[in-house]
Amino acid sequence: MAVPADSDPGNPAPPALDLPAVHASHSGCWLRGVDLFPSTRTVGKGEAIVAAADTPLLMLNAPLVASRLGYPDLSGLDLLELYAFVHPARFVVPTPKGLANALGLPQPAGDADVPLLLQQAAQALLATTAAPDWPEREGAWSALQSMIKLRWPWATLLTGQIARPERAERWLFSRLPEWDEAGERPQPAQVVLDPQAVETRLATLTGAGAEDRPGQRAFAREAAQMFAPRRGARQPHVVLAQAGTGTGKTLGYLAPASLWTQQSGGTVWVSTYTKALQRQLRRESARAFAMPPPGSKAPPPVVVRKGRENYLCLLNLEDALQGGFTGRPAILAHLVARWAAYSQDGDMIGGDLPGWLGTLFRKRGIAALTDQRGECVYAGCPHYRKCFIERAARASAEAELVVANHALVMVNAARGRDVAQRPTRIVFDEGHHVFDAADSTFGAALTGAEAIELRRWVIGPEGKSRGRRRGLSARLADVASYDEGGATAITQAREAAELLPGDGWLARIGEGTPDGPVERLLAAVRATVLARDESGGTEAGYGLETEAAQLDGPMLEAAAGALEALEDLRQPLLRLTLRLEAIVEEGPDWLDGQARARIEGARSAIQWRTDLLAGWIALLGRLGGPADPDYVDWLALDRSDGREWDMGLHRHHLDPMKPFAEVVLAPAHGVLMTSATLTDGGDWSGAITRSGAARLEVQPELFAAKSPFDYPNQAQVLIVTDVPRGDIAALAGAYARLIETSGGGVLGLFTAIRRLRAVHGRIADRLARAGLPLYAQHVDPIDTGTLVDIFRDDPRASLLGTDALRDGVDVPGQSLRLVVMEQVPWPKPSILHRARRMAAPREEGGAQGHDDRIIRARLAQAFGRLIRSAEDKGHFVVLSSAFPSRLLSAFPEGTPVRRVSLEQALQSIAGRVDEAVLASKVESSP
Ligand code: SF4
Numbered sequence: 001m002a003v004p005a006d007s008d009p010g011n012p013a014p015p016a017l018d019l020p021a022v023h024a025s026h027s028g029c030w031l032r033g034v035d036l037f038p039s040t041r042t043v044g045k046g047e048a049i050v051a052a053a054d055t056p057l058l059m060l061n062a063p064l065v066a067s068r069l070g071y072p073d074l075s076g077l078d079l080l081e082l083y084a085f086v087h088p089a090r091f092v093v094p095t096p097k098g099l100a101n102a103l104g105l106p107q108p109a110g111d112a113d114v115p116l117l118l119q120q121a122a123q124a125l126l127a128t129t130a131a132p133d134w135p136e137r138e139g140a141w142s143a144l145q146s147m148i149k150l151r152w153p154w155a156t157l158l159t160g161q162i163a164r165p166e167r168a169e170r171w172l173f174s175r176l177p178e179w180d181e182a183g184e185r186p187q188p189a190q191v192v193l194d195p196q197a198v199e200t201r202l203a204t205l206t207g208a209g210a211e212d213r214p215g216q217r218a219f220a221r222e223a224a225q226m227f228a229p230r231r232g233a234r235q236p237h238v239v240l241a242q243a244g245t246g247t248g249k250t251l252g253y254l255a256p257a258s259l260w261t262q263q264s265g266g267t268v269w270v271s272t273y274t275k276a277l278q279r280q281l282r283r284e285s286a287r288a289f290a291m292p293p294p295g296s297k298a299p300p301p302v303v304v305r306k307g308r309e310n311y312l313c314l315l316n317l318e319d320a321l322q323g324g325f326t327g328r329p330a331i332l333a334h335l336v337a338r339w340a341a342y343s344q345d346g347d348m349i350g351g352d353l354p355g356w357l358g359t360l361f362r363k364r365g366i367a368a369l370t371d372q373r374g375e376c377v378y379a380g381c382p383h384y385r386k387c388f389i390e391r392a393a394r395a396s397a398e399a400e401l402v403v404a405n406h407a408l409v410m411v412n413a414a415r416g417r418d419v420a421q422r423p424t425r426i427v428f429d430e431g432h433h434v435f436d437a438a439d440s441t442f443g444a445a446l447t448g449a450e451a452i453e454l455r456r457w458v459i460g461p462e463g464k465s466r467g468r469r470r471g472l473s474a475r476l477a478d479v480a481s482y483d484e485g486g487a488t489a490i491t492q493a494r495e496a497a498e499l500l501p502g503d504g505w506l507a508r509i510g511e512g513t514p515d516g517p518v519e520r521l522l523a524a525v526r527a528t529v530l531a532r533d534e535s536g537g538t539e540a541g542y543g544l545e546t547e548a549a550q551l552d553g554p555m556l557e558a559a560a561g562a563l564e565a566l567e568d569l570r571q572p573l574l575r576l577t578l579r580l581e582a583i584v585e586e587g588p589d590w591l592d593g594q595a596r597a598r599i600e601g602a603r604s605a606i607q608w609r610t611d612l613l614a615g616w617i618a619l620l621g622r623l624g625g626p627a628d629p630d631y632v633d634w635l636a637l638d639r640s641d642g643r644e645w646d647m648g649l650h651r652h653h654l655d656p657m658k659p660f661a662e663v664v665l666a667p668a669h670g671v672l673m674t675s676a677t678l679t680d681g682g683d684w685s686g687a688i689t690r691s692g693a694a695r696l697e698v699q700p701e702l703f704a705a706k707s708p709f710d711y712p713n714q715a716q717v718l719i720v721t722d723v724p725r726g727d728i729a730a731l732a733g734a735y736a737r738l739i740e741t742s743g744g745g746v747l748g749l750f751t752a753i754r755r756l757r758a759v760h761g762r763i764a765d766r767l768a769r770a771g772l773p774l775y776a777q778h779v780d781p782i783d784t785g786t787l788v789d790i791f792r793d794d795p796r797a798s799l800l801g802t803d804a805l806r807d808g809v810d811v812p813g814q815s816l817r818l819v820v821m822e823q824v825p826w827p828k829p830s831i832l833h834r835a836r837r838m839a840a841p842r843e844e845g846g847a848q849g850h851d852d853r854i855i856r857a858r859l860a861q862a863f864g865r866l867i868r869s870a871e872d873k874g875h876f877v878v879l880s881s882a883f884p885s886r887l888l889s890a891f892p893e894g895t896p897v898r899r900v901s902l903e904q905a906l907q908s909i910a911g912r913v914d915e916a917v918l919a920s921k922v923e924s925s926p
Contacts, residue, residue: 015120015123016038016116016119016120016122017058017119017120017122017123017126018119019034019056019057019058019119020032020033020051020055020057020058020115021057021058021059021114021115021118022048022052022058022076022115023059023060023065023111023114023115024045024048024065024068024069025068025111025768025773026068026764026765026768026769026773026774027765027768027771028042028111029042029043029044029045029047029068030042030112030114030115031043031047031048031057031115032115032116032118032119040113040115040116045069048069049069049071049074052074052075052076056075056076056153057076057077058077058118058119058122059074059076059118060078060079060080060095060096060114061078061080061094061356062074062075062076063359063360064781067781075153076153077122077153078153078360079099079118079121079125080094080354080360081152081153081154081331081335081360082122082125082126082154083099083102083125084338085140085143085147085335085338086125086129086134086136087102087128088136088335088338088339088341088343089339089352089353090102091352091354092354093786093789093790093793094354094356094790095794096113096114096117096118097793098789098790098793099121100117100121101793103124103125104124105117105120105121105124110771126157126158126161127161129158129162130161130163136338136342137162138169138175138341139169139172139175139337140162140338141162141164141165141169142169143337143338144158144159144162146321146334147331147334150327150330150331152331152334172317172340173314173382173383173386176314176340178385178386179385179386179387179390179394179395180394182299182397182398185265185267185397185398186265187266188264188265188266188267188424189263189264189266190229190264191227191229191260191263191264192227193224193227193228193256195221195224198255198256198259199220199221199255201220201255201256201258201259201288202217202220202252202255205251205254205255205258205287205288206248206251213247213248213708215243215247215248215705215706215708216248216249216251216252216705218705219241219243219247219248219252219253219703219705220251220252220253220255220256222239222241222703223239223241223252223253223255223256223257223427223672223674224256224259224260225237225670225701226238226239226425226670226672227257227260227670229669234666234667234696235696235698236665236666236668236669236671236698237670238665238670238671238672238673238691238693238698238700238701239670239673239674239700239701240431240672240673240674240678240687240688240691240693240701240702240703241678241702241703241704241705242674242676242677242678242679242687242703242704242705243674243675243676243703243704243705244676244705244707244708244892245676245707245709245864245868246707246708246709246867246869246870247676247705247708249429249674249705250280250281250284250429251288253270253427253429253674254284254285254288254401255288257401257425257427258288258289258401260425261289261400261401262400266424266425267396267397267399267400267401267423267425268400268401268402268425268426268427269401269403269404269409269423269426270402270403270404270427270429271404271405271406271408271426271427271428271429272403272404272405272406272429272430273405273429273437273807274430274807275350275785276788276809276810277429277430277810278304278403278405279350280810281403281429282302282304282403285302285401285403286302289301289302289400289401299395299398299399300395301399301400301401302399302400302402302403303392303395303396303399303402303403304345304351304392304403305393305402305403305408306347306349306350306351306392306404306405306408307405307407307408307411308370308371308376308389309349309367309370309371309372310347310349310351310370311345311347311348311371311388311389312340312343312346312348312388313370313371313376313387313389314340314381314383314386314387314388315377315381315382315383316368316369316370317333317336317337317340317369320368321333321337325365329368331361332357332358332360332361332365332366333365333369335357336353336357336369339353339357345391345392346389346392347388348366348370349366349370350785355783355786355789356782359781359782359783359786371389373456373457374457374605375457375470376389376601376605377470377475378390378597378598378600378602379595379596379597379598379601380475380594380595380598384594384597397421402423406428406430406433406434406438407440407441409423409426409428409664410438410441410442410663410664411441413663413664413667413668414441414663415604415607415608423664424667424668424669424670425669425670425671426664426670426671426672427671427674428671428672428673429675430675430807431673431674431675431678431691432675432677432678433675433807434660434673434690435656435657435690438657438660438692439653439656442652442653442656442659442660442663443650443651443652443656444612444615444616444618444619444650444651444652445648445649445650446562446616446619446620446650447522447636447638447646447647447648447649448501448506448509448519448522448646448647449645449646449648450612450648451500451501451522451648452500452501452505454497454500454609454612454613455497455498455501455502456471457472457605458471458472458493458494458497458569458609459471459472459494459497459498460472460474462502462503471494472493472494473490473491473494475602476490476576476602478590479583479599479602482583482588483579483583485575485579486576486579486580486583488572488575489573489575489576489579490572492568492571492572492575493569493573493576496568496572497569498516499516499517499518499565499568499569500518500565500569501518501519502515502516505519506644509522509523509526510644516565517558517561517562517564518562518566520562521558521559521561521562522647522648523558524554524555524558525555525637525649526637526644526647528546528551528552528555529544529545529546529635529636529637529647530544530637532546542639542640542754543636543637543638543639544636544639545634545636545830545831546634546635546831547635548623548633548635548649549627551623551624555623556623556624559620559623559624560620563617563620563621566616566617566620567613567617569613570610570613570614570617573606573609573610573613576606577603577606577607577610580602580603581603583599584596584600584603615651618651629654630654630655630658631651631652631653631654632651632652632653632654632831632835633649633651634649634650634831634832635648635649635650636648636649636650650832652832654835654836657689657691657692657695658692660692661695661696662695664692665692665693665695665696665698666696673691676860676864677857677861677864679704680856680857681856681889681890682704685843686844686853688700688702706893707892708870709867709870709872710870711891711892711893712894712895713873714867714872714873714874715863715867715874715875715876715892715896716875716876716895716896716897716898716908717863717875717876717877717878717891717895717896717897718875718877718898718904718905718909719878719880719883719897719898719899719900720734720877720878720879720880720900720901720902720905721880721881721882721883721900722902723881723902724881725823725880725881728755728758728759728762729762731755731759731822731879732759732762732763734879734902735748735759735800736763736767737902737906738818738820738877738905738906738909739767739772739774739798740767740770740772741906741910742818743772744772744773744794744795744796744797745795745796745797745798745814745816745817745818746798746799746817746818746819746820747791747798747799747801747805747809747811747816747818747819747820747865748798748799748800748822749800749801749802749806749819749821749825749862750800750801750802750822751822751823751825751826751828753778755822756776756778756779756800757778757779759800759822760774760779764776767798772796772798773796773798774798774799774800775787775790775791775797775798775799776799776801777800777801777802777804777805778802784801784804784805787799787801788809788811791809791811791816792811792815792816793815794815795815805865806825806858806861806862806865807861807864807865809865810865810868811868812868812869812871813869813871816865816866816868816872816874817866817872817873817874818866818874818875818876818877818909819862819865819866819875819876819877820877820879821859821862821876821879822879823878823879823880824855824878824880824883824884824887825855825858825859826855827851827854827855837850837851852886852887855887855890856889856890857890859878859887860891862876863876863890863891863892875905875908875909877909883899
């Protein structure tokens with residue numbers, strides 16, 4: 001064991017592992033050897049790469065180090081992999097500082113200290129595995145035996161540490177608990193909440209000594225109205241509540257919700273748009289709903305429910321562990337198995353599986369372990385009674401509060417397996433996103449990627465594909481052997497699915513040799529889109545689209561051929577559904593509970609596909625005919641970085657709130673939509689239209705509470721007028737100077753990925769040399785959630801990103817003190833956008849009013865990232881030489897707004913500005 005030569009003798013440092021370590025940032029590389037007197041030295045990229053090739057080096061986040069060194073094949077002893085093995089399902093920010101914090105080690109003062117930290121961290125983690133009180137010991141020895149065979153770099157180091165258990169360890173699939181079947185719940189009692197009781201509940205939740213927030217109390221009383229008994233069929237109570245940031249709306253609606261569930265025995269769904277809010281709800285709801293003691297078998301009152309594609313599928317994992325995955329993906333499977341044994345709920349995307357784990361393994365390993373393709377065999381699965389997805393579905397049926405996202409709530413309302421479990425009392429938090437979520441949920445896309453998924457679902461694996469994936473005939477083998485009609489339908493569906501695009505479809509279309517009617521349609525779509533490209537080649541490499549109008553003969557012929565093929569597939573699937581229904585009714589001897597559940601599951605999966613096919617057929621059927629004013633149809637070719645990855649036809653509702661009103665609102669009894677930016681500067685007309693309430697002739701209750709924050713003194717908006725639009729060098733220079741002046745803590749928002757990358761490429765090294773780390777979406781090989789965790793954890797870090805960061809970031813305090821928008825966030829001039837702006841009513845300002853409303857909403861959301869608590873202070877900068885004054889109402893009332901030069905903005909941010917001079921420039925505090 002080496003003792004670090006540069007340790008402070010007065011404060012003995014923890015021991016370091018006797019292995020060389022490397023660290024690379026945008027400002028350089030550091031290597032620490034294992035000589036007699038080890039020291040850390042600066043090295044060039046080439047030397048670091050050679051050292052890594054010679055001997056396994058300790059490193060943190062190998063893909064990130066590889067990207068910093070510009071050497072994608074780099075490998076070594078990644079501390080994150082070791083952490084995932086030793087502490088599965090435990091949170092860590094994957095940075096040197098985050099690792100030090102998680103392990104109780106001294107934080108590195110700078111880049112040069114990181115290699116020593118890596119050695120100390122490795123030593124600490126290995127020591128943990130030898131300690132008798134290692135909480136995550138169970139299963140480790142068995143997992144290690146498999147990982148030795150896979151030549152996992154850490155395996156040899158762990159071998160001497162982890163003792164063989166005295167008794168054989170149970171393997172994961174027998175360790176996981178089984179869920180219990182529960183009886184049907186009675187319908188909720190009809191109750192009217194007493195406003196005083198609601199306030200009392202709120203006071204209990206906020207706790208004694210909490211500051212009095214009249215806005216929050218009023219909000220809670222208003223929210224309670226959604227729980228009143230419904231007065232007529234298709235007449236839900238709809239409450240629209242705008243609550244400025246800091247109102248405390250989460251507890252404001254949890255107070256009446258918890259009271260109502262207690263009194264009525266019903267379930268409330270809270271729907272969010274971002275994972276950040278889901279996490280917050282998980283925390284805050286623990287105050288409102290009595291949690292069972294640890295180890296209790298009582299069902300949890302609060303359940304976070306996600307789409308099934310988020311959860312680990314145990315059958316897929318078993319397959320991966322037993323040879324379905326090889327090489328590095330197999331190591332990932334073992335780390336996921338370690339995690340599964342300790343996970344709270346098996347949620348792989350945004351749950352307790354570290355978001356960074358998948359990116360360490362580069363390929364789509366995580367996705368392959370979920371049930372992305374809907375191939376679940378339900379009760380036919382040996383892990384059905386332990387399945388995380390089934391557990392979540394059952395838990396939500398018994399829960400008092402279900403936390404979900406907008407898309408899942410809509411899908412569940414449309415085609416939930418059990419009608420009795422469909423949501424009827426729904427709080428849409430982040431309600432300004434309901435329109436967009438409805439837009440994608442109720443839209444149809446007949447693209448190559450979608451069609452090949454359908455083919456795989458029907459046919460199963462073809463050619464060289466491995467794994468357990470099975471087609472329809474294998475999933476319903478018992479039905480086929482019992483029922484002749486069912487067997488025929490399955491065979492016909494299989495034959496028809498062969499006309500859908502198969503493996504290699506993109507290459508065939510690129511080469512002009514499409515195979516089958518649907519590939520021929522896609523080839524015609526591609527040819528049409530390219531023929532109509534209006535960009536003069538300036539959009540080369542990026543997505544293109546054209547409206548589905550004035551289509552020529554060959555295109556319409558291809559559409560007719562594809563329509564016929566899709567109908568040939570839909571018909572046998574419809575017949576199969578009827579046969580399955582008949583079998584359930586006949587109840588043959590072999591149809592025990594498990595078989596029944598499996599057939600029910602298959603029926604709902606087939607229904608979903610027949611609905612999908614019906615949507616595609618309707619889309620094709622209208623091509624060439626008169627335009628339907630309720631829909632917008634277009635053709636698209638999806639490309640990124642010059643590579644084509646999908647193409648096809650799209651159909652969206654002109655107003656997606658029309659299907660939303662039918663599917664979600666009409667069957668509901670009470671709906672609350674709330675957000676800090678629900679209205680456009682206090683104008684309710686758009687918010688009412690976008691709630692869908694008018695479609696049912698329901699008069700929504702309207703409520704508004706102002707933010708309690710002191711915006712005039714907490715925030716400043718600076719519109720920088722002298723950075724020319726389109727000048728990347730000037731844009732990058734402005735970002736660099738703003739970040740330097742602010743000392744980091746900057747969230748940079750872009751409307752185009754290519755500009756983001758160009759700016760990042762020009763300034764990351766310069767900032768790193770100043771000790772200001774810069775991270776970026778679409779550049780760093782790190783998932784967005786982890787990027788935000790890193791940003792939150794380091795006040796000197798800055799983060800660049802696009803739409804997802806505009807309202808998915810909740811970073812109170814010092815880590816976020818400056819938001820910079822590269823330009824006015826104009827809407828993307830897509831076919832869909834053009835159709836909606838042309839259809840915008842005159843009383844709402846017509847086309848320009850439509851655009852302005854979108855821009856103001858985006859500005860308001862971006863501004864909302866800045867001030868998250870009463871203590872926060874910060875600047876909001878927009879780089880725009882011509883920022884229209886009519887957009888200023890996006891900012892909260894009283895916020896000072898100034899048009900300034902970049903120099904003046906820098907002075908203001910640095911606190912060197914003569915505020916008296918600038919005060920004369922205040923343009924508007926609407
Ligand atoms: S029941 Fe379905 S989702 Fe669950 S483990 Fe089995 S196949 Fe996977």
